[in-house]
């Protein structure tokens with residue numbers, strides 16, 4: 090029960106009896122569908138999804154508001170065998186997140202057999218005894234019922250093998266909008282009772298600049314993923330309302346740097362006579378305008394940060 094004198098209650102008004110609030114995160118191998126599921130639950134595009142693994146670098150939170158609960162979703166990068174310093178940092182982020190949440194959703198894609206990547210994560214999960222875990226079999230729209238049934242049994246077996254007790258095993262399709270609501274219903278009872286953690290209506294507490302940087306990075310990666318798989322990082326250097334604008338025609342100036350690892354990659358990102366970068370700018374600007382609800386002037390610069398994925402100093406500067 091919430092204390093009627095607590096500052097939270099003062100901020101949010103009275104909280105219905107039995108109201109729950111807390112944190113959940115989805116884990117799973119790269120491309121398992123974690124970001125897509127987060128977005129489907131929240132109902133708005135927040136995390137950045139793509140068909141390439143390891144797109145998610147930040148702990149992006151989505152907030153699900155319900156009459157009976159507030160569920161805060163923390164999206165983590167995929168856990169994987171680290172090969173670079175960036176890889177190690179990403180894994181640290183994942184483990185820290187696991188220790189802090191109230192419930193973990195382990196995502197396994199229905200269209201793929203359980204593999205070494207899933208086992209690696211499941212073993213790590215088995216070490217975390219206190220946090221309840223729900224196994225989420227994702228992308229069910231991609232398989233026949235027979236395959237799905239097999240997969241569900243495999244997941245149960247994986248749990249027994251590792252001494253990992255699933256609170257639930259639930260099949261969902263985020264794209265086909267199947268059982269997404271049920272998943273929320275199953276997650277909520279695993280949260281502690283308590284007042285809302287965020288004001289109603291907030292969908293994320295991710296700093297605006299990080300979301301903007303992610304939108305630019307997504308646009309910059311489009312079409313060049315094969316050439317520059319993980320070599321692009323984006324930092325928003327400055328955001329400022331343009332002065333001397335009439336009140337009904339505001340303009341937000343955003344200056345951002347697109348970092349690549351080697352000078353040879355510059356041409357790829359910029360394109361002939363700057364045409365590619367211009368397209369990237371236009372595309373990202375439209376998305377940012379939709380996100381912020383205000384007209385934007387987006388100024389992009391491409392810079393080389395030599396081998397940034399392996400250099401601790403560069404990683405810090407780029408926000409990792």
Ligand SMILES: Nc1nc2c(ncn2[C@@H]2O[C@H](COP(=O)(O)OP(=O)(O)OP(=O)(O)O)[C@@H](O)[C@H]2O)c(=O)[nH]1
Nearest residue numbers: 120121122123124125142143144145167228263264
């Ligand atoms: N058909 C189908 N495709 C899906 C579904 N969920 C996700 N996908 C696709 O699977 C790919 C990976 O999805 P993401 O949500 O980016 O996966 P992720 O686990 O967040 O990936 P990382 O950020 O690399 O860890 C994308 O191409 C999605 O469109 C689903 O329910 N059905």
